[in-house]
Amino acid sequence: xxxxxxxxxxxxxxxxxxxxxxxxxxxxxxxxxxxxxxxxxxxxxxxxxxxxxxxxxxxxxxxxxxxxxxxxxxxxxxxxxxxxxxxxxxxxxxxxxxxxxxxxxxxxxxxxxxxxxxxxxxxxxxxxxxxxxxxxxxxxxxxxxxxxxxxxxxxxxxxxxxxxxxxxxxxxxxxxxxxxxxxxxxxxxxxxxxxxxxxxxxxxxxxxxxxxxxxxxxxxxxxxxxxxxxxxxxxxxxxxxxxxxxxxxxxxxxxxxxxxxxxxxxxxxxxxxxxxxxxxxxxxxxxxxxxxxxxxxxxxxxxxxxxxxxxxxxxxxxxxxxxxxxxxxxxxxxxxxxxxxxxxxxxxxxxxxxxxxxx
Numbered sequence: 006x007x008x009x010x011x012x013x014x015x016x017x018x019x020x021x022x023x024x025x026x027x028x029x030x031x032x033x034x035x036x037x038x039x040x041x042x043x044x045x046x047x048x049x050x051x052x053x054x055x056x057x058x059x060x061x062x063x064x065x066x067x068x069x070x071x072x073x074x075x076x077x078x079x080x081x082x083x084x085x086x087x088x089x090x091x092x093x094x095x096x097x098x099x100x101x102x103x104x105x106x107x108x109x110x111x112x113x114x115x116x117x118x119x120x121x122x123x124x125x126x127x128x129x130x131x132x133x134x135x136x137x138x139x140x141x142x143x144x145x146x147x148x149x150x151x152x153x154x155x156x157x158x159x160x161x162x163x164x165x166x167x168x169x170x171x172x173x174x175x176x177x178x179x180x181x182x183x184x185x186x187x188x189x190x191x192x193x194x195x196x197x198x199x200x201x202x203x204x205x206x207x208x209x210x211x212x213x214x215x216x217x218x219x220x221x222x223x224x225x226x227x228x229x230x231x232x233x234x235x236x237x238x239x240x241x242x243x244x245x246x247x248x249x250x251x252x253x254x255x256x257x258x259x260x261x262x263x264x265x266x267x268x269x270x271x272x273x274x275x276x277x278x279x280x281x282x283x284x285x286x287x288x289x290x291x292x293x294x295x296x297x298x299x300x301x302x303x304x305x306x307x308x309x310x311x312x313x314x315x316x317x318x319x320x321x322x323x324x325x326x327x328x329x330x331x332x333x334x335x336x337x338x339x340x341x342x343x344x345x346x347x348x349x350x351x352x353x354x355x356x357x358x359x360x361x362x363x364x
Contacts, residue, residue, distance in 0.1 A: 010031070040062070077354075109208070158296065170182075174247040196236045243269060256279055
């Protein structure tokens with residue numbers, strides 16, 4: 006790989022101060038948040054900072070970008086960019102490394118996870134619904150009644166202290182979630198494909214995460230059904246942050262969810278196709294096992310109008326917004342800046358996506 010990375014193209018909107026930071030590490034920076042890049046700049050572009058969809062429509066052929074080596078996305082997911090008309094060919098994938106923004110979402114998604122588990126545990130979603138829809142002081146008995154079976158089982162406020170949190174997938178989001186839940190006196194366990202402890206790879210915001218993977222007390226393998234079942238049987242709070250791959254689609258079934266301890270909560274911030282909505286509803290309505298769910302991603306997505314998950318008394322559904330953070334593209338541009346040091350040393354870029362795996 007050539008060590009020359011002088012020409013950066015940015016087609017997302019960043020602040021003036023962040024743009025100046027980028028200009029300090031790249032010789033030439035071509036800023037076009039409207040995604041209309043002149044042909045002469047396309048010809049010299051080495052590295053590109055783009056939206057989650059990848060290269061904009063002004064790029065219609067690889068011939069326009071002969072020097073392009075790195076496509077830096079502003080998203081953790083890369084499927085849309087990888088399967089775009091330009092990047093789906095073997096020639097494009099050989100020429101251009103697609104890099105995700107994995108690591109930047111530790112500023113938003115872990116706090117979303119913890120905040121909404123607490124919302125369920127404290128029945129805050131029900132209290133706020135009553136107050137906002139009826140403009141009345143919520144009655145405690147009414148709050149419990151509206152929680153249905155879950156309210157009857159756990160009428161008082163619940164505490165996360167002492168609970169076992171299981172991280173399904175142990176990437177950047179899960180590692181920061183583990184670190185924060187540890188402060189609540191929770192036990193932490195994790196499941197990954199090999200069931201082993203691994204160092205954190207790729208871009209990491211200083212002060213976040215679990216660099217050496219030492220926080221979980223036990224690791225389990227998702228490829229070993231007995232190991233995976235043992236993992237699920239311990240999870241008072243199951244947090245899924247997996248990408249969508251052939252291996253993860255429908256990985257969780259209703260049978261798996263029924264292995265969870267009584268009173269458990271499922272949180273899915275990865276991809277909705279991990280588990281069918283019908284499986285979640287079935288497990289929620291079972292006498293024991295799954296008690297609540299926090300879903301920022303769903304199957305299907307968007308969730309259809311009138312779907313029962315919207316109004317289930319112990320489910321919080323949000324429209325795939327957990328990753329949105331103030332100054333989003335500025336935070337992503339920090340990865341573009343971090344890439345400069347690696348690339349100028351002729352090292353492998355950060356967060357390179359394997360087209361086969363999809364992450």
